[in-house]
Amino acid sequence: SGKTTFLKTHFSEYQYVNLENLDTRKFATDDPNGFLAQYDKFVIFDEVQRVPHLFSYLQTKVDEDKIMGQYILSGSQNFHLMQNITQSLAGRVALFKLLPFDVSEMQDANWLNDDYAINLQKGFYPAIYDRNIPSKVFYSNYVQTYVERDLSELIHVKDLKQFRNFISLCAARAGQLLNLNSLANECGISQPTAKSWISVLESSYIVYQLQPYFSNFNKRVTKSSKLFFYDTGLLCYLLKINDAESVKLSSLKGSLFENYVINEYIKKNYHNNLLLDLWFWRDAVGHEVDLIWQNSEMLNLIEIKASETIMTDMFKGLTYFEKLKPELIQSKTLVHTGLFNQQRTLGKVMSWKEIVF
Known part of the structure; x- marks a missing residue:
């Protein structure tokens, strides 16, 4: 998702060390103390998961040096990277996720x-x-x-x-x-x-799971x-x-567009460090809200429709949910495939190009 370019561009004052390079990796593997003596501060270690035992030496070094932002660690294999960070550098790092473009x-x-x-x-x-x-x-x-x-x-x-x-x-x-x-x-x-x-x-970062919203509703709600x-x-x-x-003709068009829009909310949430909770909601008889995000105690409801023609019944899921929790609803929005925005009595109509929290 452009991690290397991003780091080289925005942290140009840091040395850049790529541990995919076999000679560099061998140096870090065979002589980690000598390696960290040479690269002692303000260094980017890219693909750092390639040298897993380096994390233990990094722990000792950052504890001794106490320099904020001493190292930037980057890797494409998040599973290995996070495994080593949680084992050796817990409490010593800030974590940043770089998703594809929003x-x-x-x-x-x-x-x-x-x-x-x-x-x-x-x-x-x-x-x-x-x-x-x-x-x-x-x-x-x-x-x-x-x-x-x-x-x-x-x-x-x-x-x-x-x-x-x-x-x-x-x-x-x-x-x-x-x-x-x-x-x-x-x-x-x-x-x-x-x-x-x-x-x-x-x-x-191939897939993710969107969790359901729970509350004390009278009807049984989906928990998957x-x-x-x-x-x-x-x-x-x-x-x-x-x-x-083929997207427009596919029987999966609705699911594809829903995935597309929810991705945009996920990316904006990460990229802007908003730390908002995102859910969907569905009950046992099929009433559904595609996306819910919470601002303080208030809920914002999103309906996603792969259509440029806006019909009144497209708001029915949002309207149904609002009747269950009227005191908690801050906004209702329908995101569609067109390029126009409108304010309707039932809620806001928003173009996929202008998604905002």
């Missing part, structure tokens, strides 16, 4: 198309735009190198075809309630294996999470949707 970043770079489906299918990884790489080529390489090689090695996958199939099955369930038993059965693996594989995909992909370009690649027109 809409405002795309607009700033003049890369955002007015057709939502073009952006959705193409995806939001920087290399696609910066290097003008066709999205199909980019995601083919991404899946083969990062998803299939790195992740399958991480969890010791014996049958790569089965792991590939599992990821594709996850893609077909994007925007749906996560049923691990069903997913495991269809893939031919055990439920604990499915749970483990989902966990690694989450740790690696929903599964989403961090990048819709990867999602479309896995679903073999290769152009914008």
Whole structure:
């Protein structure tokens, strides 16, 4: 998602050390004290998970030196990186997540198309735009190198075809309630294996789970999470949707657009360090709110519709929920595929291009 470029650009006063380099990695592995004596402060260690035992030496050094911002640690294998940080550097670090571009970043770079489906299918990884790489080529390489090689090695996958199939099955369930038993059965693996594989995909920022909102409602509410992909370009690649027109004709259009919009809220929440809680809500008879975010004690309701034509009944989920908790509702918003905003009696109509909290 552009970590190296970001670090080199915004922390140009820091030395940059890439531990993918075999000679550098050997130095750090064979002589960690000498390595840290040479790179003693204001250094970026990229792909630092490649030298896991270095974290213990870093712990000693930062405790002795007491220099704020002494090191910046970056890595693409988040699972290994976080595992080592929590073991050796807990309480000594600030953690930052860098997700693919959000809409405002795309607009700033003049890369955002007015057709939502073009952006959705193409995806939001920087290399696609910066290097003008066709999205199909980019995601083919991404899946083969990062998803299939790195992740399958991480969890010791014996049958790569089965792991590939599992990821594709996850893609077909994007925007749906996560049923691990069903997913495991269809893939031919055990439920604990499915749970483990989902966990690694989450740790690696391939997928995430949106949790349901709970409260003391009279009706029974859904307690299962929903599964989403961090990048819709990867999602479309896995679903073999290769152009914008195919997005619009797909039976999964609604789920794809929902994933796209919720991603935008997730990214803005992370990128702006808002630390807001995000949920969805659904009851046993099918009433649903696609996204809920909380501001202090007040709730903000989001309905997501893959349509440019706004009909009154599109607000019915928001209206139903508002009747359950009228004293808690701060705003109701319908996000759609068009380019216009409106203020209606039932709530605000917002374009996908102008999503704000």
